[in-house]
Amino acid sequence: MQYVSTRGSAPSLDFAGVTLAGLASDGGLYVPASWPRSSQDEIAAMRGLPYAELAARVMQPFVGDCLTPERLLELTTQAYGRFAHKAVTPLVQLDEQQWLLELFHGPTLAFKDVALQLLGLLFEEFLGREGGTLTIVGATSGDTGSAAIDAVAGLDRVEIFMLHPKGRVSDVQRRQMTTVRAPNVHNIAIEGSFDDAQAMVKRIFADESVTTKHRIGAVNSINWARLMAQVVYYFAASLQLGGPERKVAFSVPTGNFGDVFAGYVAAQMGLPIEQLVVATNVNDILHRALSQGDYSTGSVTPTTAPSMDIQVSSNFERLLFDVGGRDGAALAEQMRGFEASKAMNLTNAQRMGASDLFTSVRADENDTAQSMRWAYEQCGEVIDPHTAIGLYAARHAAQVQGSAMVTLATAHPAKFSDAVERATGMRPSLPTRVGDLFAREEAYVELPGTYEAVRDHIVANAS
Ligand SMILES: Cc1ncc(COP(=O)(O)O)c(C=O)c1O
Numbered sequence: 001m002q003y004v005s006t007r008g009s010a011p012s013l014d015f016a017g018v019t020l021a022g023l024a025s026d027g028g029l030y031v032p033a034s035w036p037r038s039s040q041d042e043i044a045a046m047r048g049l050p051y052a053e054l055a056a057r058v059m060q061p062f063v064g065d066c067l068t069p070e071r072l073l074e075l076t077t078q079a080y081g082r083f084a085h086k087a088v089t090p091l092v093q094l095d096e097q098q099w100l101l102e103l104f105h106g107p108t109l110a111f112k113d114v115a116l117q118l119l120g121l122l123f124e125e126f127l128g129r130e131g132g133t134l135t136i137v138g139a140t141s142g143d144t145g146s147a148a149i150d151a152v153a154g155l156d157r158v159e160i161f162m163l164h165p166k167g168r169v170s171d172v173q174r175r176q177m178t179t180v181r182a183p184n185v186h187n188i189a190i191e192g193s194f195d196d197a198q199a200m201v202k203r204i205f206a207d208e209s210v211t212t213k214h215r216i217g218a219v220n221s222i223n224w225a226r227l228m229a230q231v232v233y234y235f236a237a238s239l240q241l242g243g244p245e246r247k248v249a250f251s252v253p254t255g256n257f258g259d260v261f262a263g264y265v266a267a268q269m270g271l272p273i274e275q276l277v278v279a280t281n282v283n284d285i286l287h288r289a290l291s292q293g294d295y296s297t298g299s300v301t302p303t304t305a306p307s308m309d310i311q312v313s314s315n316f317e318r319l320l321f322d323v324g325g326r327d328g329a330a331l332a333e334q335m336r337g338f339e340a341s342k343a344m345n346l347t348n349a350q351r352m353g354a355s356d357l358f359t360s361v362r363a364d365e366n367d368t369a370q371s372m373r374w375a376y377e378q379c380g381e382v383i384d385p386h387t388a389i390g391l392y393a394a395r396h397a398a399q400v401q402g403s404a405m406v407t408l409a410t411a412h413p414a415k416f417s418d419a420v421e422r423a424t425g426m427r428p429s430l431p432t433r434v435g436d437l438f439a440r441e442e443a444y445v446e447l448p449g450t451y452e453a454v455r456d457h458i459v460a461n462a463s
């Protein structure tokens with residue numbers, strides 16, 4: 001399997017290459033040169049497989065000959081061995097039509113663990129073969145940071161610098177990052193928003209004063225391997241609910257468009273998906289883009305779902321590339337315009353292409369709280385604000401008769417216990433597996449929100 005850049009001019013790479021590269025050298029994102037397809041019989045034959053085996057089966061075409069099937073299975077078995085639930089991503093039924101897909105049974109209590117536990121192992125595997133080290137620079141609105149740090153803390157060949165927006169992540173999220181004391185982990189709180197942090201990360205990849213000295217890597221969903229691992233749970237849920245014979249719809253709390261793009265990939269692979277509902281909070285650029293073609297940024301409003309407080313949604317570029325006819329030169333031009341003006345209109349082809357599978361719903365803070373209350377009072381389920389936005393969207397999207405609707409439950413409610421308690425009167429407690437988070441000492445530096453300050457700090461501290 002070869003991968004091409006959405007901006008058309010970076011060299012194509014194999015799976016090991018894209019895993020270590022993160023971002024393409026032309027500023028684009030890597031996608032498979034073509035989508036591997038499975039027949040309905042092949043998909044049906046995956047029913048009943050343990051999660052690690054299903055993962056290896058679904059991911060093998062993307063990995064190609066970079067890993068043998070046996071080695072891939074060893075890695076998925078190791079990655080998912082740390083999950084607290086045997087099913088890894090269990091389904092919970094809410095009513096006749098609504099289901100939750102719980103993605104928070106990993107070590108850091110959010111869906112990011114599903115991909116990052118594997119990505120840490122892939123880094124070790126490929127760096128072990130090639131030699132050398134990787135300096136990871138990442139941006140987080142809370143969950144990617146903790147999951148990535150957990151996955152790479154203590155690794156010999158990897159060092160991580162994680163940027164989070166100061167004061168805009170929950171206490172649990174911050175502590176999950178800043179209490180990890182390993183020599184290869186560096187936490188940075190910047191003045192500004194997640195978008196500011198993400199823009200700095202992308203800029204570092206293009207900064208020769210850094211890249212000539214350090215091999216820069218990515219743990220954000222700009223890294224293809226992240227998305228690939230997230231495709232698997234769409235298969236897992238569908239197969240349990242009668243797929244591939246029955247079509248299933250998914251509602252996905254969305255920020256950087258990675259999780260929902262993984263659903264799109266599952267559909268391209270042949271998994272029958274009825275609909276993908278893009279659920280946003282008041283930072284609703286994706287809702288405006290999908291419903292009106294208007295992809296223009298505003299300022300970011302802090303909400304009770306901080307991990308979705310995002311305006312510039314990295315992976316939307318992957319969708320625009322695929323539904324817009326895979327014209328890298330044209331997309332590069334369109335993205336240059338967007339980067340200059342912070343606004344763009346989708347082309348007709350992009351709008352029409354996206355509307356085949358995607359719909360969108362926006363939930364404000366009131367809707368989010370009400371959704372948490374509904375889940376608790378009507379179904380006995382305590383859910384976090386991000387999941388609540390997904391569930392609100394699932395219940396308000398134009399329904400397709402008869403299909404099961406699965407909301408991705410992206411974080412454990414205890415990561416956002418203040419917001420959950422305010423909405424439901426019930427304070428969720430942290431599972432014991434996260435340990436004594438509030439007793440441990442934190443370590444992080446605070447930097448101004450300028451690129452130069454962050455770059456200089458990384459250069460001065462990278463080994
Ligand atoms: C809990 C939670 N839900 C939803 C999202 C949005 O996911 P994505 O950025 O893949 O769209 C995030 C952040 O990525 C998150 O941390």
Ligand SMILES: N[C@@H](CCOP(=O)(O)O)C(=O)O
Pocket residue numbers: 139140141142143144145194219220221222255256258307308314
């Ligand atoms: N919500 C995310 C933001 C980063 O998204 P990613 O999926 O691109 O890593 C977070 O929790 O950090």
